[in-house]
Amino acid sequence: MTAPGTPAFDDWRVTLKARLLVVVSVLALWVVGIETKLVYLQIFQHADLLGRAERQQERTQASPAKRGDILDRRGRVLAASADADSIIAVPTAIVGATEAANRLCGALGDCDDKDRRALAEKLGQRRAFAYVRRQVTPDQARRVADLHLDGIGSIKESKRFYPNKELAAHLLGWVGVDNRGLGGIEYAYDPQIRGKAGTILIHTDARHQAFSRFERPPTSGSTLELTIDEYLQHIAERELHAGVVQNRAAGGTAIIMNPHTGEILAMANEPTFNPNAYREFDDDERRNRAVQDLYEPGSTFKVVTASAAIEEKVVPIDTMIDTSPGVLHIAGRSKPVTEASHHNYQVLSFSDVIIRSSNIGAVKIGFRVGTERLSRYVARFGFGRPASPDFPGESPGIVWDAAKWTESALASVSMGYQIGVTPLQMVTAVSSVANGGELIEPRAVRAVYRDNRRYAVQPKVVRRTVSADTAAALTGIMEGVVANPHGTAKKAQIPGYPIAGKTGTAAKLVNGRYSTSDYNASFVGFIPSRNPAVAIIVVTDSPRTWPATGGAVSAPVFKRIAEATIRYLGVGPTINPTPAVFVARRDGRSGAPTRRADSDDPVVSLAADGPSGTVPDLRGLSAREAVRKLVKLGMSARVSGDGFVVSQEPVAGAPIEGEGLCRLVLDRWPSRHDLGAGRP
Template sequence: MQKRFILLKIILLICFASVIFRLGLIMFVEHEAYFARAKIQQIKKEEIIPKRGNIYDRMGRELAISLEKESLFIDPASLKSVQAVNVLKNYVKVNPEQIEKLSEKNIRFLWLQRKVDSDLAEKIKALKIEGVGSVIEGARFYPKGFLASHVIGFVNIDEQGMEGLERQYDQYLRAEKTLKTVTVDARGKKLSQGDLKDVKGNDVFITIDEGLQYIVEKYLDEAVKKWQASSATAIMMDPFTGEILALANRPTYDPNNLKSIKNIGIIRNRAITDLYEPGSTFKIVTATAALEEGIVKPYTKFDCSQGYIEVGGKKIKDVHRNGVLTFEEVIQKSSNVGTIKIAMMLGKEKLYQYIKKFGFGEKTGIDLPGEISGYIRAPQKWSGTSIGAIPIGQEVGVTALQILRAYSAIANGGYLVKPFVVSDIRSPDGNILYKSVIQRQKIISDKTAKIMREILKKVTEQGGTATQAKLDGNDVAGKTGTAQKYDPKTHRYSKDRFVSSFVGFIPAQNPRIAMIVVIQDSKGAHYGGVVAAPVFKAIADEALAYLNVPRDDARQKGLVVTFDTQTNEKVAVVRR
């Protein structure tokens, strides 16, 4: 027994010494190797789901935000059960043949459906099908739906900007993917949430006003429905700064439901991508040039009694036969004959010079994708009829924004402004990364601009072509446009397809807004003064109330007009 006890002690001492020796090796010799292995097992790299920056209107109201949604995936190599595939088919689209092929190739990942509703995700996870999993992804959401969709644009499934501001400022809005370090236990359960905060892109603040945008879209919808128009555009801008306050096109789309788009042309921003012949709205170029060059005075007379003028063997008529008209009456009554006579006095070289001065034939530089430069030929390429056609808005191609910018130069005292939509961009911590700068260039004198404002105001008064644009309480200055569409099949101007437009600014002497309304292919009527002018009036009336712009007559009576946002009614308050 004694010998056995001694032997046991020796064995235990040897074992204990071995353990001590092994611990010594681990602690002092192999420490780094074991520490590295433990770190691999306890520390895990996890991808942070980046959030795209938000888009806000000028008042800080959300127009585009990022949410988190679950995306479902499968491991084809694990999902071998035909029964499991049949169960999934009740919830999402599944291609059994594709899964089988991928399984044979030992492919371990396939998207099942991305960014699904939470209810569907929970139902599928509750099935507990082996090989089916989910991950969290960022999902773009547009709280106002259709509102300003052509300005904001949209992103694709991977949150890359595809249209509008989402595309133009994608580099600012998107956030790069980042990994964070988390600690886990032996079963892989998280013990910490990591050492990095959420990753978020920069926020974009724009000049669009949600309230004004709503007003514009409401009345544009009514006009399209009333006139059964094929399309329509309206733009509202601050004529002094170039800030776009509202911009809308019809037809439109909901960026939250891109699958419903059947015609890809719906996403086109017609305000800056579509050319049209402007018709009589283009007459201000000739009129302004003649005044600026001192060729005419407001009361210079022109004989328009024939009702037509022959240019290059072609007769160009007035809608109504006029007698002798003064220069300002030529514009007020939109006389083609009078305008062409003024253009002939001016000459094609000078006319072309002012066309370019007003920015036609070149991009406005607005910070939206897809803008085109328009179309205007150099004088040496004009035909024998061009000096008659171009002054009245034919043989030229413009965008609605180009026309609006030209009228804004009359409104603001002679400056051609650069339109813009983004006012500033801010980092997640509030630092300003970009701030817009007002850009404008003097193109005509204050005197000429003032005379033109007075003339354009008379267009909406008795005897003018746009009496339906006149407001109660505020003077409106503007011009109608009625242009026949050119038919490429017959190589003639159509007799039943027209572009009806009205462009102007209000209040006439101290403009707060400049606006253009363009309606294509209206049914039942086609004159700009009948189709587009009433839309301008309806929008302007409500917009001025929304902006609390005093009525011209209220200024004299000591009244201020305010707007009740709850009841959408105007309220006149006595100024104390």
């Protein structure tokens, strides 16, 4: 036996010490590793891990804003938004994607085999969210809800509605399912109308159950008040459609414009479409011909040629022009210039050149004006550039560089060929003659309502085209186009009203050649000629009746539109007018009319889009309309006076409290102060 204290006796201590050292070393390395990993995660991976945690624990959803309404000049709604159901799915929670797709298609009721397969594929993906169908009808939403399918639900989205369907469709445009404007005014003013989306922040636990919710509400878009009048728009569309059908034409355009302010009162196109179902129509039907279609204006452009000649004093109005023998040969031109129907007008006065629409006479006037001066007046009247910023996709037209004009080109432009214009450009140019020589920018927006205030859009004078004397002289000549027995627009005559206008008939270019069967027949004019209320243009594309001229095809449409317009605007006859009859009132009240035909400021509810539970703006409404609106909100009314609402208590926007009683004061003649409260 080995004695205590010997080396053999201490071997186990050495072994234990070595083992402890190994264990401690391993533990130390493990701790260092853990610390290193923690440092790496806390410092180098901190931002990434924090973002992943937020994505797992927080869910952000956009809260779409409500688009502002679009109104006509009298406050009537042309476009509005309302909540619609969209069917959504959580594919990860769906068992049996094919069966779910079949049941959903059965509830929707309009799926084909392709739609069914696409839906089954979408539901079979491992995704947290997917749209099944956006903005469905209430019946479809109810049928889907009745299925009680796991992973299938619905959310509310804003959908655009156009209560008048096709009315002013090309001007208004349309809105896609993402609440963005895709055409017309909806597109041009989309940033203002769309508003600003809100945000919903949802916190979830480890089981993805929501336990808190924070919301930043959306900001509603601005309301637009357009210059058009709903009734006049209806008249223009009705008469244009009748003219296109009667003449078996391919299409057409009609525009009613205030020549003094540039306001577009109506803009009609044929064919048209329903913006509520814009996908069902092709691009040709959705095209705004009034601003996108180019055509050679033909004889209506002789107004520009005559204006240049009179303003520059190169051709006095009493000048006689020899148009014999009805044919004019020009060097470098393959075909001679001829008169319509091969007439020989012989010697014509300057006025008769326009009244009878002589091509040879217009060419000879153009030669005296010259290339430099005529090209300058073409630019002055606004041709070759977009007329207005209110119309997206507007064509600037086609105007050749004056340096490239040959003698043949000068002849063509003088009589309205070899130049491309839009109907809007043409009526704007003639409006400058109607208002005394100022080119005013056409516009479709009259005011913008933002933050309960009305911001009016002011007329913009672009430049002076001709002097007032030249405009007056040209107006007298254009009156003869309608009133003179030899005029080309006798079918535009309206008894009691002088009309100044000009017809145009231009062959269309088909495959690089001028057609002998397809024409653009147009008429542009203003009424009453000496104090015009409106300027109107009608362009008919490829009429199939004979004669296919502006005087035979478009002038009658102009007449019907003009008759209804001046009657609606209350414009009395100026030729042999009927004497006025005055009747004395016995009740001592003012003889002022109940409402003006066209008040300066329409009555528009500024609180219409306010939060629920608030009092609407009732000013300007009749008693019946105001009471009906209050009843829908569960309120009652106490009415005093008669006529229209001029004040209310509680005021618009106040919360509905107590019994919901609203006191209304009515008057027969709302003052501008009463109706304009809250406006700048």
